[in-house]
Amino acid sequence: MKKVAVITGAAQGIGRAIASRLSKDGFAVALVDINTTTLNEVKKEIETQGGQALALQADLTKLDDIQTAINRSAEWGSLSVLVNNAGRVLINPFLDITEQEWDAIMTLNLKTVFFAIQFAAKRMQSGGRIVNLSSISGRSGRPDQPHYAAAKCGVISLTQSAALAFASHGITVNSVCPGVVDTPMTTAIHEVRAKTLGITPEESLARMAAKIPLGRLEKAEDVAGAVSFLCSPDAAYITGQALNVDGGMEMN
Numbered sequence: 400m401k402k403v404a405v406i407t408g409a410a411q412g413i414g415r416a417i418a419s420r421l422s423k424d425g426f427a428v429a430l431v432d433i434n435t436t437t438l439n440e441v442k443k444e445i446e447t448q449g450g451q452a453l454a455l456q457a458d459l460t461k462l463d464d465i466q467t468a469i470n471r472s473a474e475w476g477s478l479s480v481l482v483n484n485a486g487r488v489l490i491n492p493f494l495d496i497t498e499q500e501w502d503a504i505m506t507l508n509l510k511t512v513f514f515a516i517q518f519a520a521k522r523m524q525s526g527g528r529i530v531n532l533s534s535i536s537g538r539s540g541r542p543d544q545p546h547y548a549a550a551k552c553g554v555i556s557l558t559q560s561a562a563l564a565f566a567s568h569g570i571t572v573n574s575v576c577p578g579v580v581d582t583p584m585t586t587a588i589h590e591v592r593a594k595t596l597g598i599t600p601e602e603s604l605a606r607m608a609a610k611i612p613l614g615r616l617e618k619a620e621d622v623a624g625a626v627s628f629l630c631s632p633d634a635a636y637i638t639g640q641a642l643n644v645d646g647g648m649e650m651n
């Protein structure tokens with residue numbers, strides 16, 4: 400039976416790169432996203448490269464949609480990997496954040512991750528791998544995205560709890576903490592920050608890039624490589640960890 404890897408938020412950015420990489424690693428990839436247009440492009444791209452892909456449209460802020468996506472993936476083959484990648488950020492000063500913004504960020508970045516793990520762990524019959532996308536924002540404070548930082552810190556905690564809960568079932572659970580990745584999310588962040596600082600988005604991004612010890616922006620493929628490793632046989636003895644994949648920006 401084919402080994403299925405579910406990747407949420409697979410229509411663009413980091414999720415798209417993870418889907419492509421896990422397909423090359425031999426997994427049949429179940430691509431989950433709210434955006435069907437680009438999702439179908441990713442499916443075609445993977446099939447053209449000789450992989451197997453299933454496109455599942457879902458609004459992952461809805462519990463029913465999470466459950467349906469996981470169950471359909473588990474019926475398609477043997478559910479082996481879940482990558483909780485879908486996420487969103489909102490840049491807003493601490494004092495201006497509304498209840499609605501708090502709930503929206505917490506829901507997709509944390510509540511969704513919890514329930515996706517719960518639904519997937521019930522369907523992983525013979526062990527499995529779960530990888531959650533946290534962030535370096537989960538490692539230290541962020542005054543213009545405190546809700547996002549709290550959610551991403553929560554993902555690290557959830558990873559540890561799930562690792563303990565499912566260790567005896569042969570399921571490892573780890574998180575990765577990317578830095579500044581060249582994706583639509585990062586472009587959007589620097590459009591907002593640039594307005595506040597009265598500079599161009601390119602200047603805002605360049606200032607951030609100058610703080611990266613390895614001297615370049617992160618590529619989505621850098622994150623995909625780390626996720627691939629955590630899903631490989633070489634990572635069988637690693638669980639409950641949060642791996643910074645950030646060019647040296649955070650060292651704890």
Ligand SMILES: NC(=O)c1ccc[n+]([C@@H]2O[C@H](COP(=O)([O-])OP(=O)(O)OC[C@H]3O[C@@H](n4cnc5c(N)ncnc54)[C@H](O)[C@@H]3O)[C@@H](O)[C@H]2O)c1
Nearest residue numbers: 408410411412413432433458459484486534577580582584
């Ligand atoms: N870009 C970065 O620099 C960076 C850094 C650290 C962590 N991360 C994390 O990595 C992950 C991916 O980031 P990215 O930069 O590729 O983001 P992105 O915005 O480029 O892509 C996110 C994907 O998630 C999907 N999505 C959003 N809301 C959804 C919903 N309700 N239901 C289903 N799908 C939904 C979007 O359609 C999109 O395809 C996120 O969890 C993000 O927080 C990103």
